[in-house]
Amino acid sequence: MAALGGVEGAGTLASLSEKSPALEEFSSGRAKKRRHFRWWRLIVMVLAGIYFLGPLYAGIKFSLEDIQGGFSLRAIESIPSSPGFSAAFALSMRITIVTVVVSALLMIPTAIYVHLRVPRMRRVLDFVTVLPIVIPPIVLIVGVLDASPLWVKSSPYLLSFMYVILAMPFVYRSLDAGLGAVDLKTLTEASRSLGGNWIKTLWRVVLPNLRPALMSALVLTLALALGEFTMASLDLWTTIPVWIYQFQNASNGHVQIAAAMVGLVGAIVLVTIIVSLDRSRSGRRKMSTK
């Protein structure tokens, strides 16, 4: 899956924070200019298509081939039984689950509390949560390995701890946008005046209204925790990406590529889910303003 960690993940930040309402109304210049423009547009689109789809096609084709070059699912089928895969898979799952749970327990109450009670702290949080993009994973891991005592360093959950930090920009931004889209104050006051306690209000009123934001935060965290390579490899834990990198199979070189392509296509599916969630959310907002 994609390396969402660090600045390589800045795209998500951009896609989450920069939305242009003027986009739909944009049209090209005068009608007679259009014919003139069409040629360079065609060239740009064709080149972009070749550059972006060509390697993708090649990778998928390569993973669906046997050694002789014929069509075969052998490479993909032999991934689970490859040496070391099940251990790497189990480790990645453990780290990912802890990351998601800790991230949810830390970020959801914090974001809700800031919106409801101390809105003046929002600027501070905006700044703090963007810091993991300025301080990249490669710099962070040097300091982490230096400053951690041995018992911390020997635990794989140190990676979970750091992934919560790396995912913070995406998780916080996503929650922040979701909270901004609902009238949280009115909702909670209504719930409280109807006799709901805080836990009930949170569970039955606030969280259901945040479902799209929670979903996109979850998917982003999953993609990050499953695909992160820098910290995992330098902390010497063989997670799935590290396993793919170190994997050598003398008899069939297609297996390594196939594993990478499964991860890549998985990431495409995951991120497509976010994008479509984003669209349905903005669509609903547009409808409610009409």
Next chain:
Amino acid sequence: MAPGSEEITLKSNSRIHRVRRFFGPSMALAPFFIFVFLGLGIPTIAVVYKAFQGEHGGFTFSNVHDITQGVYRLGFENSFKLALLSSVIPGVLGVFLAYAILTAKSNVLRRVVLAASGVFANFGGINLTFMFIAALGTTGTLTVWLNAIKLNPWHYGFNLYTFSGVVFVYMYFQIPLMVLVITPALGGLKQSWREAAENLGASSWRYWFHVGVPVLLPSVLGGMLLLFGSAFAAYATAESLTTGIIALSPIQIGNFINGNVISGQTNAGYAIAFGMLVILSVTMIAYGLVRKRASRWLL
């Protein structure tokens, strides 16, 4: 005891009260800030502290001095070159792609390309490397095809596993990132500005020279700064593609962690990390300033 002591405690009590009223509601944020301090603050402090600490302790500038020469200097120069190439080329191409889809008649095309940009901008890392090896490695699918029409890029100085390959592969997530960043700015170019220019007799070229480019320049520059930071800090893609043989600062930090240190320079890794931190901070501050400038006309 002096008679005034009671008054003093009263006063300080009220001060505590005021402090508590101001910070009290924020106390619920303590877990978050403790977490950030442990995961972000302490590692950063450790890097900066170690960057100025000698081999046997004590404050020194020798680490920072060491990284300004020899192989570490080369690492910074290469990283800078790589980041510059991977921000300017994809930056320009990204603007063209964004403009092409914005002026396209088809709404579907625009939607698909923007959604795809959101997907591709998050690629990078191990899987991207192996996809490109399958495509453009010495025996990759596309290499074989291009070879058949006598256009094998490997015969023209291209090597996927060195500098040129890294620049080429980085474009895969850098161009979509630029499209995402620049599309709102391009969408903010008002049709009325163009009409006004045309009514005053300006040609298309003059419109772009006097209106379009000056208005867009801060946004384009901002996008390129973001791409610069992204390329400068990336480790996974470069490491897996080149197996760590080219001198780039992030790869040198990785080698340092893995125990490959030049004798007598045991703390050089921290100094490289510190250097990267300084360069990235400057980049991001510049990004903030440029964005502020860009918002004068757009958005």
